[in-house]
Amino acid sequence: MQKVYELAIIGAGPAGIATAVESYLHGMRDIVLLEKDQNHNATIRKYYKDNKRVDKDWKGQEVDLDGRIYFVDGTKESTLDFFDALLDQHCLELKTQTEVQNVEKIKEGLFHVYISGEVLYAKNVIVTIGRMGKPNKPSYKIPPSIKKKVAFTLDGSEIDEKILVVGGGDSAVEYAVDLSGKNDVSICYRRESFHRCNPTNQTNINYAIMHHQVRPILATQIDGLEEEDGKVKVLFYEKEPELFDRVVYAIGGTTPSGFLHSSGIKEENGKPVHDANYQTNIKGIFVAGDITQESGGSIALGLNHGYAIASYLKKRK
Ligand SMILES: Cc1cc2nc3c(=O)[nH]c(=O)nc-3n(C[C@H](O)[C@H](O)[C@H](O)COP(=O)(O)OP(=O)(O)OC[C@H]3O[C@@H](n4cnc5c(N)ncnc54)[C@H](O)[C@@H]3O)c2cc1C
Incomplete structure (x- = not known):
């Protein structure tokens, strides 16, 4: 039975x-x-x-x-x-x-x-x-040659990397602040401020930005990713492209x-x-x-x- x-x-x-x-x-x-x-x-x-x-x-x-x-x-x-x-x-x-x-x-x-x-x-x-x-992924294609350098969690992150965190919610902010201890970190968010975050995370990210531990790339959207010299070339709509060792998406x-x-x-x-x-x-x-x-x-x-x-x-x- x-x-x-x-x-x-x-x-x-x-x-x-x-x-x-x-x-x-x-x-x-x-x-x-x-x-x-x-x-x-x-x-x-x-x-x-x-x-x-x-x-x-x-x-x-x-x-x-x-x-x-x-x-x-x-x-x-x-x-x-x-x-x-x-x-x-x-x-x-x-x-x-x-x-x-x-x-x-x-x-x-x-x-x-x-x-x-x-x-x-x-x-x-x-x-x-x-x-x-299934974490949210960007609408543009991620070239296979850089797939290992594009992540949706912190797995695989090393120290002394130049990292771009994409997103403006609590998870993205926590990732950026955490990584900034041992890496050169930027955070890219399409809005002008991190108003969606809880007060503690807003304080933490504002502190990290003020003390140049995290570089904000705000009111900016990404147009696509390419590979250049083994790095991730991020193409932005609003600014010049830039190379990163790793890109971490935290977009839900x-x-x-x-x-x-x-x-x-x-x-x-x-x-x-x-x-x-x-x-x-x-x-x-x-x-x-x-x-x-x-x-x-x-x-x-x-x-x-x-x-x-x-x-x-x-x-x-
Ligand atoms: C980076 C990050 C930080 C966060 N920080 C906080 C925080 O500080 N405080 C807070 O309250 N919330 C936080 N959250 C949100 C919180 O984690 C979620 O709201 C919560 O985990 C949702 O619980 P759940 O049970 O609905 O789903 P989940 O926690 O996602 O659990 C779903 C489970 O179902 C399993 N599963 C999926 N499909 C199947 C299947 N077909 N068969 C069998 N099993 C399956 C999965 O493996 C998983 O174990 C955070 C989220 C993230 C991503």
Whole structure:
């Protein structure tokens, strides 16, 4: 007999773990978390630099936590430890290296969850796969010869490089300030100021600019990239081209439309359609976390979504 899970959660980031923990605390058992990476929280592991400060009120959005997960400011490492402990304390089943292809409703209250070569059965499915599986890429082509010098995370960055960070949000600013300790860093942003950042990051970037640790290239857009002498030649609309050792884009992520479409989940304006309980057009399939936000959410928002879904499922029983 094939086991039927009460809840199959796709993606073990903050929103997925919160949905699992809050459901567990509401008395639900037979919960499985399916994570495509080697460990939970792939976004935090890949995109956060080591020792990064983790703000509860990310991007300046103040969020009151609704549920029973007490999340506070910390670092990348303390945040990962925090989620490790949550998983351990609630004896949740986490299947790693398990990429879900799509979900299919078989009948009322029964779903097939397709993993390569395997099918899981679940009564409810929560899709919390975030938006960073596919980071936003520039519209212009990146020549193959410089692909190793163009990145979307800090992986591969070395010391004493001339680096251009592209973007003006919190992630871009944090990358630029961090890299400036050991590199010659410029930041290119199409607007004139970093007003989208939270106050701490605005202070940090303004300080770094004032002390010539980061060179701002503001109100400027990039027209394309070329290779020259093994370096990245950046072509700007508003100024002369310039050579860099490395270009790092921090311009957010994209909606996983392929997954949504193949599972029959409707999408509108770059987001899956859902009701106030985060239930999609398919009864029994819910969405939570960054996937519900057009331009990225936060850990605290994901935790609240998880609590809302768990509470709704309890009430519905
Ligand atoms: C550089 C950077 C810095 C940030 N700093 C902060 C901060 O300081 N504070 C803050 O609150 N927020 C911060 N954020 C935002 C925060 O990381 C996100 O809002 C949060 O991680 C979203 O949680 P999530 O669970 O929705 O998605 P994610 O954290 O993206 O998790 C999704 C998970 O799903 C997995 N997955 C994807 N597809 C599949 C599939 N098909 N099958 C199985 N698993 C799958 C992924 O591997 C991943 O582990 C930052 C983001 C970035 C990029």
